[in-house]
Amino acid sequence: MLRIIRTTTLRALAADRDQLDQARAEAETATDSAIRAEDTAEGLSDQLRQAKRDADEEFEGMRAILRQAAAERDEARAERDAARKEVEEARAQVLLDAEDRVALRVLLRTARRRDTNRVHVLFHRGRFHSVHATVEGAEAAAEAEGAPRDGWTAHAPGAALPPAAEVVWRVQPLTLSST
Known part of the structure; x- marks a missing residue:
């Protein structure tokens, strides 16, 4: 069966087909763009996850360094405090020794005066x-x-002293x- 179409209808159909081809090309371009955007988003998401893992590892490394530095600081403070205590004890001992010498001199003078x-x-x-x-x-x-x-x-003469x-x-x- 044959159908007779007018030229205006034929032109309209050809224009519609051109528009349809253009819309199909635009749809294919949009689909390709969407696929590329989705691939890019997945890649960026993977990169973001990897960057987060790297940042977490760096943070834990920094935290470990900070803990070590705090422990070393505390150890240095303890050593400093121990050294200060030793110095104070040594000073006190020097003062006691000096006082002992003075007391000995006084007592020796007293004893000499008593013959x-x-x-x-x-x-x-x-x-x-x-x-x-x-x-x-x-x-x-x-x-x-x-x-x-x-x-x-009394201690017995000649016996060993404890x-x-x-x-x-x-x-x-x-x-x-x-x-």
């Missing part, structure tokens, strides 16, 4: 405490520091010489 050649040295746990002209003076000084009044015993650190208070006679 005696013996003094009694008081030790507390093996460390020098004071020097006295008499045993009674040394015992009284120890008792003033908290030693029990009835805890004094270690000084084991004896809380000890009075030991010391002979003076004028050299």
